[in-house]
Amino acid sequence: MEDICLGRQPILDARRRTVAYELLFHSTPTEPATIGDGALAAAKLIVSAFCGLGVHQALGTSKGYLSVDAEMLLSNIVELLPRDFVVLQLPEAVGSGEEVLKRCAELRRKGYRFALDDVVNRDERLDRLLAVVDVVKVDIKTASEAGVRATVQAARDRPVLLLAEKVDSLEQAEACAALGFHLFQGYFFARPEILSGKRTHPAKMALLRLLSLVLAEASPEEIERALKPHVDLSYNLLRLVNSAASGLPRRIHSLRQGVIILGRRQLLRWVQLLLYTATSEDGALTNPLIQLAATRGKLMELLAVRERPGRRDFSDQAFMVGILSLLETLFGTPMAEIVEELKLAPEIAEALLQRTGTLGRLLQLQEWLEAGEAAKVVTACRQFTGFTLADLMQDQLEALKWAHDLGRQVDDEHAAGSQTRAGSRAP
Numbered sequence: 164m165e166d167i168c169l170g171r172q173p174i175l176d177a178r179r180r181t182v183a184y185e186l187l188f189h190s191t192p193t194e195p196a197t198i199g200d201g202a203l204a205a206a207k208l209i210v211s212a213f214c215g216l217g218v219h220q221a222l223g224t225s226k227g228y229l230s231v232d233a234e235m236l237l238s239n240i241v242e243l244l245p246r247d248f249v250v251l252q253l254p255e256a257v258g259s260g261e262e263v264l265k266r267c268a269e270l271r272r273k274g275y276r277f278a279l280d281d282v283v284n285r286d287e288r289l290d291r292l293l294a295v296v297d298v299v300k301v302d303i304k305t306a307s308e309a310g311v312r313a314t315v316q317a318a319r320d321r322p323v324l325l326l327a328e329k330v331d332s333l334e335q336a337e338a339c340a341a342l343g344f345h346l347f348q349g350y351f352f353a354r355p356e357i358l359s360g361k362r363t364h365p366a367k368m369a370l371l372r373l374l375s376l377v378l379a380e381a382s383p384e385e386i387e388r389a390l391k392p393h394v395d396l397s398y399n400l401l402r403l404v405n406s407a408a409s410g411l412p413r414r415i416h417s418l419r420q421g422v423i424i425l426g427r428r429q430l431l432r433w434v435q436l437l438l439y440t441a442t443s444e445d446g447a448l449t450n451p452l453i454q455l456a457a458t459r460g461k462l463m464e465l466l467a468v469r470e471r472p473g474r475r476d477f478s479d480q481a482f483m484v485g486i487l488s489l490l491e492t493l494f495g496t497p498m499a500e501i502v503e504e505l506k507l508a509p510e511i512a513e514a515l516l517q518r519t520g521t522l523g524r525l526l527q528l529q530e531w532l533e534a535g536e537a538a539k540v541v542t543a544c545r546q547f548t549g550f551t552l553a554d555l556m557q558d559q560l561e562a563l564k565w566a567h568d569l570g571r572q573v574d575d576e577h578a579a580g581s582q583t584r585a586g587s588r589a590p
Contacts, residue, residue, distance in 0.1 A: 169556060170535025171563075173451040174228065174326065175347045177340055181451045183226035183250065185348065187535035225567075226250050228278055233257045237266055246274040250298065255281040259291040267295040278326070284310035285317045293321050298346070303339065304329035315343050352451050352492075370438050375505055377431050383422040386430075390418050400437055428479060435460070435486040436569075439493060452489060454566050455533070459485035462532075462562035463525050469558070470521065470549035484514045484522050485529065532559065 170187035230252040235241050241251065251270070257263055267277055278298035282289060283306040289299070299318050301311055318325055327339040330349035339347065373389050390397050397418055422430060439453040460482045467474075467481035487505075491498040502512045514522035524546060531539040532555070544552045 169559060170532060170537075171227075172348055172350075172533075172535070173352070173454075174226075175352065175451060177345065177347075179347075179352060179451070181225065181454060182346070183228060185228040185252075228252050230254055230280065231257075233263065237262065241270070241275075242273070244275075246276075250276045250278050252278045252280045252300070253292065253296070255288070259288040264291065264295060267292075271295060282306070282314055285313040289314065289317060293318065293323065296323060298324045298326050300326045300328050300348070301344075302329055303327050303335060304331070311339075311342065319343070370434065371501075371504055374431075374434050374438070377427060377434055378505065378507075380427060383419050386422050387419045400433060431479070432460075432482065432486075435483065438486075438490065452492060456486050456489045457566035457569055458562045459488060459526075459529050461485070461565045462529055462559055463522075465558040465562060466525055466528075466547075466550055466555065467522075469554060470525075470547055472549070480508070480511055481522055481525060484511055484526055487511075488515060488526055528555075 171184040172187070173181045174183040174185060176182050227248055228250045229244070231241055232254070233256065236251070236253070236257060244251075253263075253267075271277070276298075277296040278300055279289065279292050279296045280300045282299055282301045293299070299314065301314050303311060306314070315325060324346055325344045326346035326348060327336070327344045328348040330336050330339065330347050330351045332351050336347050336349075336351050369389070369392075373386065376386055376389055390400065400418070401421060425433070436453075436457060439456055463481040463485035464478045467478040471477045487501070487507075490496075490501050494501065498515055502515055507515070510520050510522055513519045514526055517523060518527045524543065528540065528543040531543060540555070541552060544550070544555060550558075
């Protein structure tokens with residue numbers, strides 16, 4: 164099977180919950196590329212990604228936005244895609260001729276949905292395709308303010324969703340929301356907002372102290388004492404370790420029991436994940452930052468196992484680097500301060516601060532993979548001896564599935580707990 168590089172970019176709703184992903188597929192041939200049949204190349208990607216790689220299973224119920232060129236759109240190949248899962252993106256090069264309009268209308272009748280990509284202004288293309296698309300993606304990095312407003316006005320009377328793409332900051336996201344945008348794409352949610360004098364939430368500081376205790380191999384009694392003053396954190400920890408994702412043979416009903424049964428290694432993992440859920444609005448794992456952190460941690464662990472077989476300490480460190488790499492964004496605190504607070508081992512600190520050492524190179528590989536930087540991913544893979552690009556793709560899908568299953572199971576646990584608590588308050 165031809166090697167595939169898969170990148171994905173989250174698409175968020177107004178509440179900053181992940182509702183879809185744009186899927187970025189790149190073939191990575193070992194020989195120089197040759198000019199061939201575009202539709203055939205697209206077909207290979209479809210079969211490899213959706214059948215061989217199992218992308219649908221890895222992403223669960225999230226929609227996948229996938230660009231299609233004119234050749235693919237007009238062929239029967241596009242109908243190999245699962246219509247309940249994909250949104251077909253129409254880039255500017257597809258045009259808006261009668262043949263394209265007719266084909267889109269035909270596919271819509273079969274259940275397919277469309278997004279109009281690369282919109283920067285209201286023009287004839289936009290006006291003609293508004294009748295057959297469900298989402299209009301506006302490139303706010305390229306579009307002028309007047310162009311954005313004109314596009315919003317054109318779409319206002321149509322049953323379409325407006326998606327702002329290339330959103331680089333929270334301020335841009337809020338401005339687009341005020342204009343009437345429904346969806347947002349970009350890594351604004353993963354960029355740190357570091358303000359002078361900003362205080363970290365007390366619950367998160369408590370978790371940092373708890374993490375320090377676990378790293379220092381403190382006793383279960385010390386860890387329990389650190390958690391007890393924080394009722395919400397205690398509840399969230401029990402919810403996480405009781406979820407099916409933990410793999411524990413029995414339910415845990417007390418903090419000390421949980422600490423003892425879990426053991427230091429598993430407890431360390433849950434505390435790291437808990438950092439992202441403890442003070443979220445609803446305690447859910449559907450937040451894109453949480454999903455990104457969970458996927459990073461798991462993928463780095465899987466690759467570390469391949470790179471250094473039998474070295475569980477190294478794979479544990481890799482998981483930690485992946486999880487901790489987004490704390491700067493979560494806390495709004497410089498990474499150097501977080502590293503100092505936790506008294507991390509030098510190799511972990513170097514990976515987080517400088518992307519050096521084996522752990523740092525694994526983290527850099529992960530970041531390029533997230534961004535869909537296919538050429539950099541291929542080059543980076545050659546620096547490792549324990550895994551190939553095909554191994555990376557296999558492990559990436561396993562990590563995506565793990566993060567998805569974790570979120571679903573924990574959210575189910577949370578919903579069941581909410582119903583139980585509501586029932587106990589009923590007259």
